[in-house]
Amino acid sequence: MDVLTNFDLEKFVETTDEWITTRTGIKQRHRLAEGQNASDAAAEAARLALADAGMEPGEITHVINATCTPDYLCPNTACLVEAKLGIVGAMAFDFNAACSGYVYGLSMARAIVAAQPEARVLLTATEALTRRLNWADRSTCVLFGDGAGASVITADGEGALLEDVRCASDGNLGGLLTIGGGTNTPYAKGDPIGDDFFVQMNGRDVFKHAVRNMAAISQEVLERNGLTTGDVALLIPHQANLRIIEAVGDRLGIPAERVFVNLHEFGNTSAASVPLAIADARAKGVLRPGMRVLLATFGGGFTWGAALLHF
Ligand SMILES: CC(C)(COP(=O)(O)OP(=O)(O)OC[C@H]1O[C@@H](n2cnc3c(N)ncnc32)[C@H](O)[C@@H]1OP(=O)(O)O)[C@@H](O)C(=O)NCCC(=O)NCCS
Numbered sequence: 001m002d003v004l005t006n007f008d009l010e011k012f013v014e015t016t017d018e019w020i021t022t023r024t025g026i027k028q029r030h031r032l033a034e035g036q037n038a039s040d041a042a043a044e045a046a047r048l049a050l051a052d053a054g055m056e057p058g059e060i061t062h063v064i065n066a067t068c069t070p071d072y073l074c075p076n077t078a079c080l081v082e083a084k085l086g087i088v089g090a091m092a093f094d095f096n097a098a099c100s101g102y103v104y105g106l107s108m109a110r111a112i113v114a115a116q117p118e119a120r121v122l123l124t125a126t127e128a129l130t131r132r133l134n135w136a137d138r139s140t141c142v143l144f145g146d147g148a149g150a151s152v153i154t155a156d157g158e159g160a161l162l163e164d165v166r167c168a169s170d171g172n173l174g175g176l177l178t179i180g181g182g183t184n185t186p187y188a189k190g191d192p193i194g195d196d197f198f199v200q201m202n203g204r205d206v207f208k209h210a211v212r213n214m215a216a217i218s219q220e221v222l223e224r225n226g227l228t229t230g231d232v233a234l235l236i237p238h239q240a241n242l243r244i245i246e247a248v249g250d251r252l253g254i255p256a257e258r259v260f261v262n263l264h265e266f267g268n269t270s271a272a273s274v275p276l277a278i279a280d281a282r283a284k285g286v287l288r289p290g291m292r293v294l295l296a297t298f299g300g301g302f303t304w305g306a307a308l309l310h311f
Contacts, residue, residue, distance in 0.1 A: 001030040001041075001146060004130075015138045025242025029145025029267030031130045037071045039080035041148035042126035045275070046085055049122070049150035053159065057085040059120050060152075062112055063092040066101025066125040066271040068179060068300065069132055070094055081124055090122075098177070099238050099299025100167065101125050101271030102149065103307050106295075107165045109153035117155040124150045125271035132179050134198035143240070144199065145267035149275020163292075165307040166221050173209065176202045177300035210244050210298040215251035217306040218296045225308060229254050232308075233291035236281060238298055239263035239273040248296060260286055270299065287311060 005028040006017035020026055032041065042065060050057060065078035078092035097104035102125040109121040126148035133141040153162070180196040187193070214237060222228060235254050237245050239262060249259045260281045269276055274295055281287035288311070295307040 001032055001036070003028050004031050004145075006142070009142055013135060013138050013141060015142055020142045023241075023243070024143060025261070025263055026143065026267045027264040029130070030147060032128050032146045038067055038069055038126040038128040038146075038148070039071050039077045039084060041128075041146065041272075042077065042081045042124040042150065043084035045126070045148040045150035046081060046122055046124050048279075049152050053152040053157065055120065055152060057087045060085075060087050060090050060122045061116075061119045062109075062121040063087065063090050064105055064108055064112075064121060064123050065092075065094045066097060066105045066123070067094055067127055068096045068098045068101070068270055069128045071128075073182070077126065078124070097167070097169075097271070097299065097303040097305075098301055099240065099268070099270045099273060100297040100301070100303035100305045101299070102274040103165060103295055103297045103305035104167050104303065106151075106153070106162055106307050107167050107305070110162055110165060113153060113155040119154070121153040122150065123153055124148065125275050127270040127272050129199070129268075129270055132181065132198050134195055137195070137198070137200075139203055140199045140201050143268050145269050147266055147269035147272035147276050149272050149279060151275060160293075161310040163308040163310055164221050164225050165305065166217055167303070167305040168213070168217060169301050169303045171301065173302045174300065176205050176209075176302070179300070207241065207244060209302055210240065210304075211247040211251065213302070213304040214238070214244075214248045214296040214298045214306070217304055218248070218252055218294055221306040221308060222294070227308070231292055232294045233258065234281065234287055234293045235259045235296065236274060236277050236287075236293055237296045239266065239277055240268045240298070
């Protein structure tokens with residue numbers, strides 16, 4: 001991956017570091033190298049997660065991968081990750097919940113290990129968003145970056161405990177944030193690629209819904225566990241925009257020093273943003289054993305979710 005700073009963007013996008021920093025908090029984003037794909041980043045993250053869990057790839061029974069920027073429509077990226085790790089025979093599939101992918105994945109992994117207690121689920125979340133940015137659309141291209149994260153979920157592991165998770169959606173609002181290139185994009189061979197092939201977004205509307213839904217679902221998850229925000233040591237929200245994160249923190253009454261932010265380094269990496277932030281918070285010593293963490297996400301679909309993890 002290489003790093004694209006706001007100053008790099010100034011050279012080919014009609015924008016400034018000052019605009020991007022004050023409106024979003026983003027200072028730089030990472031970009032996959034030529035020839036490197038979402039599956040490569042996911043495999044790299046998976047190797048780290050497996051080492052962290054003290055497990056071998058051959059022990060994995062399920063590879064479930066969150067992405068809205070898969071390498072191909074078919075084969076699915078989970079199968080590519082599986083092959084890169086040398087796994088054969090696991091159940092492997094992709095799902096798309098955009099930026100909520102990781103929390104959706106936690107919910108699915110929990111269901112899998114509940115039904116099959118011996119399951120060893122590898123959850124990856126990976127995005128190659130820079131491949132679907134329209135560099136002529138300054139209102140979107142400055143926001144996103146590439147990245148990946150991974151976790152291993154078991155019924156009996158020694159890592160963080162998933163205390164609760166809740167996911168929600170509203171498909172009526174899907175048109176406010178789209179990435180084309182699916183079969184609804186009626187291209188014939190040789191047609192020029194249109195704007196609809198890339199990320200398109202009504203930023204203001206997305207902003208409003210993101211704040212409202214991330215705060216509401218977080219509150220709901222806390223309440224149904226008899227907890228308050230006072231019981232949360234750290235909020236790790238989806239890293240889309242610093243102003244969204246601050247507004248969610250305000251609504252929940254969680255002070256900034258208990259909210260983890262790393263979007264200045266990575267931009268919005270969609271499904272990868274939360275697992276990347278968890279790994280980063282651990283590496284920086286911000287997330288420590290014994291802490292209860294609240295995850296909150298929002299993304300295209302619209303989808304949103306929240307989870308409680310006890311490290
Ligand atoms: C996209 C976003 C940063 C725009 O911020 P905003 O305060 O709403 O800005 P506006 O849309 O009002 O645009 C203000 C002006 O800045 C301009 N502008 C937009 N992008 C710009 C850029 N990169 N550089 C410079 N100017 C830019 C606009 O053209 C507009 O100019 P105008 O007033 O002359 O028309 C903000 O809406 C946002 O972050 N929304 C949520 C997006 C998101 O996180 N999506 C993913 C969720 S999973």
